[in-house]
Amino acid sequence: MAEKRDPARAGVLARVRRAVAAAPPGAGREPGLGGSADAASARGRDTVSLFTERLAEHGIGVQHASGAEDLPRVIASALWGYGVRRAVVPRDLSSLWLSELDGVWAMRDDPPQAPLSVRAIESAGAAVTRCALAVADTGTLVLDGGIGQGRRILSLLPACHLCVVEADQIVPSMAAALPELDPARPTTWLTGTTMTTAIEGARVDGVHGPRRIDVIVVG
Amino acid sequence: MSGAEHPGRARRGSSGSGRPAQNGPAYPWSHLLGRGTGERPSGPPRFADAARSALGDSAVRSSRSAAAAEQRGRRERGRGAEPAWEGLRRRATAVRERALADLERHLTDFEKAAEAAGTRVHWARDAAEARRVVARLAAAGGEREAVRSSSATAHELDLDAALRRAGVDVHESAVADLIAGLTGQGPDAESRTVRRHDRASARSALARRLPGAPADLAARPEALAEAARDYLRESLLEARTAITGANALVAETGSVVAMETEGNVRLGAAVPRRLITVAGIDKVVPAWADIAVLSRVWARSSLGAVQAPVLSTWSGPVEGDGPQEVHVVLVDAGRTAALGDPVGRQALRCIRCTACLDVCPVFERTGAAPYGSVHAGPIGAALTPQLRGTRSAREASLPFASTLCGACADVCPVGVDIPEVLLELRARVVDERRANPVPTPEALAAQSGEWVMAAERRFARAQRAASRWGRLLARGGRIRRLPGLLGRWTEARDLPAPPAESFRAWWARRSRVLAVRGGGREADGRARRGGPTALGGTGGSGAGEGRRDG
Numbered sequence A: 001m002a003e004k005r006d007p008a009r010a011g012v013l014a015r016v017r018r019a020v021a022a023a024p025p026g027a028g029r030e031p032g033l034g035g036s037a038d039a040a041s042a043r044g045r046d047t048v049s050l051f052t053e054r055l056a057e058h059g060i061g062v063q064h065a066s067g068a069e070d071l072p073r074v075i076a077s078a079l080w081g082y083g084v085r086r087a088v089v090p091r092d093l094s095s096l097w098l099s100e101l102d103g104v105w106a107m108r109d110d111p112p113q114a115p116l117s118v119r120a121i122e123s124a125g126a127a128v129t130r131c132a133l134a135v136a137d138t139g140t141l142v143l144d145g146g147i148g149q150g151r152r153i154l155s156l157l158p159a160c161h162l163c164v165v166e167a168d169q170i171v172p173s174m175a176a177a178l179p180e181l182d183p184a185r186p187t188t189w190l191t192g193t194t195m196t197t198a199i200e201g202a203r204v205d206g207v208h209g210p211r212r213i214d215v216i217v218v219g
Numbered sequence B: 001m002s003g004a005e006h007p008g009r010a011r012r013g014s015s016g017s018g019r020p021a022q023n024g025p026a027y028p029w030s031h032l033l034g035r036g037t038g039e040r041p042s043g044p045p046r047f048a049d050a051a052r053s054a055l056g057d058s059a060v061r062s063s064r065s066a067a068a069a070e071q072r073g074r075r076e077r078g079r080g081a082e083p084a085w086e087g088l089r090r091r092a093t094a095v096r097e098r099a100l101a102d103l104e105r106h107l108t109d110f111e112k113a114a115e116a117a118g119t120r121v122h123w124a125r126d127a128a129e130a131r132r133v134v135a136r137l138a139a140a141g142g143e144r145e146a147v148r149s150s151s152a153t154a155h156e157l158d159l160d161a162a163l164r165r166a167g168v169d170v171h172e173s174a175v176a177d178l179i180a181g182l183t184g185q186g187p188d189a190e191s192r193t194v195r196r197h198d199r200a201s202a203r204s205a206l207a208r209r210l211p212g213a214p215a216d217l218a219a220r221p222e223a224l225a226e227a228a229r230d231y232l233r234e235s236l237l238e239a240r241t242a243i244t245g246a247n248a249l250v251a252e253t254g255s256v257v258a259m260e261t262e263g264n265v266r267l268g269a270a271v272p273r274r275l276i277t278v279a280g281i282d283k284v285v286p287a288w289a290d291i292a293v294l295s296r297v298w299a300r301s302s303l304g305a306v307q308a309p310v311l312s313t314w315s316g317p318v319e320g321d322g323p324q325e326v327h328v329v330l331v332d333a334g335r336t337a338a339l340g341d342p343v344g345r346q347a348l349r350c351i352r353c354t355a356c357l358d359v360c361p362v363f364e365r366t367g368a369a370p371y372g373s374v375h376a377g378p379i380g381a382a383l384t385p386q387l388r389g390t391r392s393a394r395e396a397s398l399p400f401a402s403t404l405c406g407a408c409a410d411v412c413p414v415g416v417d418i419p420e421v422l423l424e425l426r427a428r429v430v431d432e433r434r435a436n437p438v439p440t441p442e443a444l445a446a447q448s449g450e451w452v453m454a455a456e457r458r459f460a461r462a463q464r465a466a467s468r469w470g471r472l473l474a475r476g477g478r479i480r481r482l483p484g485l486l487g488r489w490t491e492a493r494d495l496p497a498p499p500a501e502s503f504r505a506w507w508a509r510r511s512r513v514l515a516v517r518g519g520g521r522e523a524d525g526r527a528r529r530g531g532p533t534a535l536g537g538t539g540g541s542g543a544g545e546g547r548r549d550g
């Protein structure tokens, strides 16, 4: 560990030590923590309806599938609605989900053995994925590269992202979501579509990342 | 006071270098009038000097006010939707305080966890070292290009210049930064801080300078953003090295946390082979769970939204997904100096939400440039002098660039009491200047005041003189500019013209008159003319009522 003998590291840490000793933090001045207000406000409400309400506020379309047998039809009709020819999907997305596609070619991305090229992903009109979790009170989709989610660019480059959320994946708050995730995985929290206000403060949607996100809630 | 006076005088007497020694009883303020105007410290301009040109441009000022008002509205609505804002704010403050209180342990924990996840952690004591480290990392293996997402720390350290010197071309990946770069605006520019451009200048920058932009580009925000986006996406997809900032570093897990609206960090952390994150050591937070409260207050204070459109975290390379070489550069560059100050350290809690900028009456009028740093507005005034020290005139002038109205402290989501920090820094600047060989105008004015007020006769004479000169200088009852060095004081404020007769003069005359004749009629006549007779009459009782009402 040559890093440990790095003079810069030793220098910074020594200065930090001296500074904290020179100005010890005020004991007892730490503000009280109180309860987790955001979780409290979401509890006692039906998390699914709160979640779909928030998605609508962010301009995200929501469709419902009553169960696993209904899902392929809802996915097929959503993709048909986009009018796309090709959709990219992760290697491990259930093929049952794609069993009713009509006129849409589902391209599987299977890195590192058989990855799609960045250009192929970009030129596909849509991506279909699962998510790791969803947060009700903020209307957030959480991806962590787990089953059915693929690598990060898969849901980033296509113009539309269709995300399947199972009802029991919806947690009330971000505070409830964090302990369920593995920090060693890269996580991406999506709340609405991306946007820029760089020109006169006018909101323009979909800078990097899909212009359109739709969610299918199952169950 | 007197201790400071003597060495000052001794030095004035002995300094025969520049100007001839003065003979006779030197009035302490004679330096202030006319003389000495030439000896301005060299180096970057003081805040007030730099602000003057910004104040002159009324079109820019009104568009800035409109933008600030819009932002305030957004934030008000966001906080209105937050049922327990004060509680949230307290918890966010506690997170930042806990992080700083045990910073050494949190930094070493972060390093350990990040390295366990495969990230290489680097350290830099100052900006120059940070520039060397980043340039070395970016240029390794003969790389010639990098994309950099928007980062205040990168601008603060002036990374781009160092990268270019190392032969690495830097492409900015945020829309506002791309346009700023195309129009040649530097890191202190307004557009870097408020992150917006008007459509006419955005159009001319994009149409003329952007490779591949259509010549007939429409001056609509959608069309302009799309042209910028297409170009940026290409450069992000082609890039093999990405450089990002961070909103937080999690000690417990070794994670980098980045929040954004455009998605360029998300793309930069997903495509290029090499990822370099540059962050101040103040960015560390203790626990993974702390992200919940931090991201919430940041989004509410920065965008008004419940969460940023994209929040990304990573702690190291992942096989088959994104960068295979992940670096984090931890930078001190003056942060430990702030940390060692019991009052000033709270500025390190800052999470760069920019809320305090939008409520600041000074920033609204002057814009970002006079602050001379990417950290502008109230927090810039509180942080930059701590990071860089107060030796230069510009940094020393920053703590005074405030009316201390307190709007920034009210709005800050992590409870930084900016006016308190500014007052502390003002005291420090004054103390340092007291030991300075060239006394500042303020120090001299205070000394002259002491000299004048120490003797009754001198004070009376000075008042008569001030009254005469003051009325000569006044226009419409206000003095807008004092002569000589005193003019610095009136740069930022008007001075009411002094009354024709001072209270002392009037009192002396009244006593003489009263002594000679009963005085009744004389006093009545004055009262009708509105002269200074308020002592025992209606004016006095009016003031009394005023106090009771208050």
Ligand code: SF4
Binding pocket: B301, B349, B350, B351, B352, B353, B354, B355, B356, B357, B379, B408, B411, B412, B413, B414, B415, B416
């Ligand atoms: S100091 Fe200003 S920018 Fe920093 S957190 Fe507080 S309000 Fe936001």
